[in-house]
Amino acid sequence: MTTPTPEEPRDERVPVTVLTGFLGSGKTTLLNRILTEQHGMRIAVIENEFGEVGVDDALVLDSEEEIFEMNNGCICCTVRGDLIRILGALMRRREKFDHILIETTGLADPAPVAQTFFMDDEIAAQLRLDAIVTLVDAAHVLQHLDEVKPEGVENEAVEQIAFADRIVLNKTDLVDESAIAEVTARIRAINSGVQIIPAQHAEIYLPQVLDVGAFDLERVLAEDPSFLTETEHQHDTTVTSVGIDLIGELDEERLNRWLGTLLRTKGVDIFRSKGILALAGAPKQYVFQGVHMLLVGEFGRDWRDGEERRNRLVFIGRDLDREALERGFADCLATAGAAA
Amino acid sequence: MNITAPDADLATAWDTAVDDAPVALSARHDLIAIAGAAGTIWILDAATGACIDTFELPGGALSVALAPDARHAAATGPTGYALWRREDGRTTVRDTGAWSSTAAWADNERVAIAAGRRALVLAPGGGELWATEPAASTVTDLAWLRQGRRLAVAAYGAVRCHERHTHKPVMTYPYIGSHLALAVAPTGRWICSGNQDASIHIWRTRDAGELTMSGYPEKVSRLAFDDTGFWLAADGAPDVTVWDFSGKGPAGTAPRSLRCHETITALAWRPGGGGHLASGGADGTVALWRATAGRPESRISPARILDGDTTVAALTWAGPELLVSAYRDGRIRAHRLPSRTTL
Numbered sequence: 001m002t003t004p005t006p007e008e009p010r011d012e013r014v015p016v017t018v019l020t021g022f023l024g025s026g027k028t029t030l031l032n033r034i035l036t037e038q039h040g041m042r043i044a045v046i047e048n049e050f051g052e053v054g055v056d057d058a059l060v061l062d063s064e065e066e067i068f069e070m071n072n073g074c075i076c077c078t079v080r081g082d083l084i085r086i087l088g089a090l091m092r093r094r095e096k097f098d099h100i101l102i103e104t105t106g107l108a109d110p111a112p113v114a115q116t117f118f119m120d121d122e123i124a125a126q127l128r129l130d131a132i133v134t135l136v137d138a139a140h141v142l143q144h145l146d147e148v149k150p151e152g153v154e155n156e157a158v159e160q161i162a163f164a165d166r167i168v169l170n171k172t173d174l175v176d177e178s179a180i181a182e183v184t185a186r187i188r189a190i191n192s193g194v195q196i197i198p199a200q201h202a203e204i205y206l207p208q209v210l211d212v213g214a215f216d217l218e219r220v221l222a223e224d225p226s227f228l229t230e231t232e233h234q235h236d237t238t239v240t241s242v243g244i245d246l247i248g249e250l251d252e253e254r255l256n257r258w259l260g261t262l263l264r265t266k267g268v269d270i271f272r273s274k275g276i277l278a279l280a281g282a283p284k285q286y287v288f289q290g291v292h293m294l295l296v297g298e299f300g301r302d303w304r305d306g307e308e309r310r311n312r313l314v315f316i317g318r319d320l321d322r323e324a325l326e327r328g329f330a331d332c333l334a335t336a337g338a339a340a
Numbered sequence: 341m342n343i344t345a346p347d348a349d350l351a352t353a354w355d356t357a358v359d360d361a362p363v364a365l366s367a368r369h370d371l372i373a374i375a376g377a378a379g380t381i382w383i384l385d386a387a388t389g390a391c392i393d394t395f396e397l398p399g400g401a402l403s404v405a406l407a408p409d410a411r412h413a414a415a416t417g418p419t420g421y422a423l424w425r426r427e428d429g430r431t432t433v434r435d436t437g438a439w440s441s442t443a444a445w446a447d448n449e450r451v452a453i454a455a456g457r458r459a460l461v462l463a464p465g466g467g468e469l470w471a472t473e474p475a476a477s478t479v480t481d482l483a484w485l486r487q488g489r490r491l492a493v494a495a496y497g498a499v500r501c502h503e504r505h506t507h508k509p510v511m512t513y514p515y516i517g518s519h520l521a522l523a524v525a526p527t528g529r530w531i532c533s534g535n536q537d538a539s540i541h542i543w544r545t546r547d548a549g550e551l552t553m554s555g556y557p558e559k560v561s562r563l564a565f566d567d568t569g570f571w572l573a574a575d576g577a578p579d580v581t582v583w584d585f586s587g588k589g590p591a592g593t594a595p596r597s598l599r600c601h602e603t604i605t606a607l608a609w610r611p612g613g614g615g616h617l618a619s620g621g622a623d624g625t626v627a628l629w630r631a632t633a634g635r636p637e638s639r640i641s642p643a644r645i646l647d648g649d650t651t652v653a654a655l656t657w658a659g660p661e662l663l664v665s666a667y668r669d670g671r672i673r674a675h676r677l678p679s680r681t682t683l
Contacts, residue, residue, distance in 0.1 A: 061418065062437070066477045066496065068496050068517070068518040069516060069517075070516070070517055070518075070536065070537040071515065071516045071517045071535075071537050071539075079518075079536065081477055081478070081518050082478070084536070085439065085441075085478065085480075086418070089400070089402060089418060092363050092377050092653070093377040093378065093400070094360055094361035094377060094378065094668075094670075119536075120536070120559065121557075121559065122558075122559070122561075125603075
């Protein structure tokens with residue numbers, strides 16, 4: 001971990017970890033582990049699955065999922081009203097928390113949870129979404145992933161893997177090596193860059209899932225080696241990752257137009273996106289990250305002397321057209337022909 | 341940003357502190373109630389600031405409301421509500437497990453309490469008089485209309501009006517979105533909701549004609565009519581906006597803008613309908629405004645600014661002469677205005 005430079009004030013916002021995963025995947029075990037471990041942190045927990053956690057030191061609040069759409073009809077602007085309410089009340093308390101954990105139900109869609117942290121200014125000012133951590137039951141996840149849903153109904157297991165910043169592959173003691181390999185391959189086919197943490201009884205080294213800064217643009221820049229991993233499509237899956245790695249500088253106007261149109265028209269199907277880009281004429285790297293249509297971006301570190309101007313981005317989503325994405329992005333290069 | 345110098349000559353009537361972060365204030369008759377986030381409610385004598393009683397709402401508090409005659413108080417919180425009786429200090433606690441956002445007294449004998457997705461109408465002792473059917477989400481705000489015969493309930497997707505004789509709404513004012521705050525004009529002519537989608541939605545009660553004031557930079561979570569019902573103040577931006585609801589209402593008009601805070605944390609009209617408004621900010625300042633002066637679209641400067649150290653948690657008026665401010669650090673201050681009508 002690097003120490004922050006004096007001119008860059010520390011982000012004082014309280015980190016929030018979202019724990020997702022199917023019933024039986026070990027969320028409660030992990031939660032109890034986090035709460036009982038001697039880390040000295042004051043933690044507040046918002047539980048969507050009732051009454052299983054109880055630790056004296058932690059504040060545990062129950063909640064029932066309330067998904068709110070906005071009047072503009074954009075499904076990407078859905079937020080979790082229950083979280084806005086509870087987090088708002090939590091922030092008004094005198095005691096300060098070092099960390100907040102949100103345990104979602106096994107069937108929860110992670111998108112409204114994540115979007116809440118971007119859509120609500122009061123929350124965004126005081127809290128930061130640290131990471132979406134998805135627990136996966138190594139013995140049963142394939143069965144959930146393979147479940148055929150009726151038209152228009154999401155497969156929550158697929159979504160939770162697609163949205164994840166960290167995956168705890170739990171219960172590895174219940175399966176053999178080949179099963180672990182198969183599950184890992186299936187996870188990678190959906191979310192190629194995600195860090196997979198194998199575990200038994202949800203026993204993990206907590207810094208792997210707490211305060212990882214997955215939504216922190218600065219840390220996206222920290223060049224996570226797994227940021228882009230090409231996937232081999234050995235499985236017929238509709239939710240996939242498309243990674244693009246392209247040398248050159250981008251025409252900002254064309255990039256904005258392309259990305260704007262892409263997210264407007266395909267945002268429903270693009271669950272997560274992130275990238276580090278080289279804009280023509282910009283001395284700094286441009287870093288962005290998005291959930292569906294919501295995108296936040298800013299300039300990051302300076303390009304180093306002699307450093308190759310390189311663009312790396314990844315989209316995770318449903319029915320992604322890899323060729324069209326690659327072509328569309330290549331057309332944003334400043335050296336590409338005149339804009340269409 | 342100090343547009344006028346911090347004011348030294350506004351007398352401090354009293355200054356006290358509670359041992360918690362206050363989240364709400366209520367002033368009625370001769371009392372003031374302060375709700376602390378952790379669930380203690382302090383009852384103070386408005387004239388002196390002396391604490392006359394306290395009661396507890398386990399699970400924390402979100403709001404408190406004194407009855408008009410101050411003989412009872414209702415406190416609400418994340419896991420239930422409590423009713424307090426002045427006569428003997430008796431407290432009735434209902435740990436329902438349901439989120440109770442707020443309470444609103446119709447008169448001295450009836451209080452509406454938000455309880456999860458329903459609103460309950462209770463006698464001051466806690467007996468249930470009637471209840472609404474569940475709304476689409478947890479109830480966010482309540483307001484009485486028609487001299488306490490009709491209850492407006494804000495929740496996701498609509499403001500629903502209920503009366504005693506039926507569980508079903510007698511009138512539904514739909515608008516897709518999360519209605520965070522409710523204001524009903526004392527004239528009964530308008531129902532307004534502040535919205536998560538950064539707008540104010542307005543219905544004319546007569547014919548349910550609607551209007552949306554959109555374009556706020558942030559969600560609108562505080563809005564209030566003054567005593568005349570002609571003026572609505574709202575947050576949703578660094579500026580407090582004040583809309584003119586006289587005549588045909590605000591359609592096609594621009595609001596007055598009141599610039600003092602970066603983040604508005606409290607709004608309270610001075611009783612009496614003189615157009616005086618108090619606002620509080622996250623930076624600890626309390627501003628007093630002649631909020632209806634000038635022309636539409638004009639930017640108004642504060643008439644007075646009271647500086648504070650920590651976030652203003654709540655504001656209320658104990659009559660037109662006493663402004664009570666609660667700060668996040670537990671400080672409670674009462675300022676006396678020079679007269680009933682001047683600022």
